Amino acid sequence: MIHVYAFAAGLQKLPARAGVQDGRLEKRTIAEISAVVSRASAHPAPGSQRDDVIAHGLVVEALNELAEAVLPVKFGETFADDEAFAVAAHELLSDLRGRLDRVRGCVEIGVRVTAAAGDLDVTASTGTGYMEAKLASLTEQDAIVTALHGPLERLARDTVVSSSGIHTAAYLVPRADVGAVQDHVERFASAHPELTVICTGPWAPYSFAGDESS
Amino acid sequence: MSVLERPPLQEQVTLLELVDRVLNKGVTLTGDITLAVADVDLVYVGLRVLLSSVGTLDRLRDEGAGA
Amino acid sequence: MSARSADKLLAAHGDLNLVASRLDRLEDVFPRRVGADPETVERGLAQLVLTLIELLRQLMERQALRRMEQGTLTDEQIERLGVTFMKLADRMDELKAQFGLRDEDLNLNLGPLGDLL
Numbered sequence: 001m002i003h004v005y006a007f008a009a010g011l012q013k014l015p016a017r018a019g020v021q022d023g024r025l026e027k028r029t030i031a032e033i034s035a036v037v038s039r040a041s042a043h044p045a046p047g048s049q050r051d052d053v054i055a056h057g058l059v060v061e062a063l064n065e066l067a068e069a070v071l072p073v074k075f076g077e078t079f080a081d082d083e084a085f086a087v088a089a090h091e092l093l094s095d096l097r098g099r100l101d102r103v104r105g106c107v108e109i110g111v112r113v114t115a116a117a118g119d120l121d122v123t124a125s126t127g128t129g130y131m132e133a134k135l136a137s138l139t140e141q142d143a144i145v146t147a148l149h150g151p152l153e154r155l156a157r158d159t160v161v162s163s164s165g166i167h168t169a170a171y172l173v174p175r176a177d178v179g180a181v182q183d184h185v186e187r188f189a190s191a192h193p194e195l196t197v198i199c200t201g202p203w204a205p206y207s208f209a210g211d212e213s214s
Numbered sequence: 215m216s217v218l219e220r221p222p223l224q225e226q227v228t229l230l231e232l233v234d235r236v237l238n239k240g241v242t243l244t245g246d247i248t249l250a251v252a253d254v255d256l257v258y259v260g261l262r263v264l265l266s267s268v269g270t271l272d273r274l275r276d277e278g279a280g281a
Numbered sequence: 282m283s284a285r286s287a288d289k290l291l292a293a294h295g296d297l298n299l300v301a302s303r304l305d306r307l308e309d310v311f312p313r314r315v316g317a318d319p320e321t322v323e324r325g326l327a328q329l330v331l332t333l334i335e336l337l338r339q340l341m342e343r344q345a346l347r348r349m350e351q352g353t354l355t356d357e358q359i360e361r362l363g364v365t366f367m368k369l370a371d372r373m374d375e376l377k378a379q380f381g382l383r384d385e386d387l388n389l390n391l392g393p394l395g396d397l398l
Contacts, residue, residue, distance in 0.1 A: 072239070
């Protein structure tokens with residue numbers, strides 16, 4: 001089986017690390033685009049999947065520092081042989097070119113904001129009281145999220161927001177602007193000690209590699 | 215993982231972020247879509263299966279019309 | 282991923298357990314993708330159903346609140362809606378407790394389809 005990690009443009013060299021099942025990383029070429037793969041057994045040892053997932057991620061992260069642009073491939077994209085992979089990759093070629101252009105020079109920054117479940121609960125003695133308190137709470141929450149998200153959205157080339165917690169988003173940010181993003185999130189976290197705020201990255205652009213439009 | 219094996223909290227968080235991305239995001243080549251809610255696969259749609267099924271229906275219909 | 286993790290954490294404030302607890306659930310992912318056992322499937326189904334109910338509850342609440350803001354609800358309707366939502370919230374708490382699910386377990390991320398709301 002061929003296990004696929006990512007597509008890349010301007011790949012200098014393969015990372016000096018092993019892939020899933022300790023496999024050796026190999027490069028394939030589709031027109032001017034590189035693909036990083038490794039050979040893997042169709043029947044991995046039970047319990048090894050967790051290690052494989054992490055190995056896959058570490059390969060992708062290493063690639064992000066060795067190429068001009070990287071499109072992470074979702075874990076589990078395996079093919080029977082090189083020919084099968086080549087056919088599938090060629091079908092996507094023009095899409096891949098577009099997506100590589102979109103992410104070139106950028107990294108992904110993730111932001112998560114949550115609060116303890118009890119903090120968001122609203123108690124009231126009447127139905128009307130509940131509605132008014134709920135409205136006030138959500139209005140306040142929306143304002144807080146806008147204060148965090150607005151400037152980040154402006155710094156980013158692209159954004160993907162998911163409906164998880166108070167705010168969960170991925171920002172496609174030019175490398176030079178990572179510091180500004182970090183500063184803004186830090187300031188926001190200091191201003192809201194009641195919230196749990198996490199900012200991670202720089203990641204390869206996983207959230208911007210697929211065909212979903214944001 | 216036992217409590218003793220569990221890495222420090224900050225490492226857990228970064229590991230979570232990495233694994234979440236590796237499993238749920240990225241290019242899909244095989245044209246399959248997995249809808250996951252609460253990390254439970256709700257629908258697994260194999261587009262190749264769908265396409266071939268449609269082809270089969272067309273053939274059956276054409277054969278029926280010719281009979 | 283050990284020595285590297287410090288590079289990837291750009292900011293971390295508050296109770297990280299709220300986020301790290303999700304890693305427990307991701308551990309469930311691995312057996313599921315190889316071939317799920319009945320217990321995992323059942324817990325996953327409960328999680329799925331309650332997440333969908335929670336999603337609908339939030340959607341309905343937001344919709345009702347928007348109409349309340351716009352002034353298109355009567356006082357009686359506001360009172361009735363509020364009482365219903367309170368009862369629904371209590372019922373959800375009961376169901377979550379029954380299945381041993383925390384609020385963090387009811388995640389609304391729809392993956393490649395992005396944001397439902």
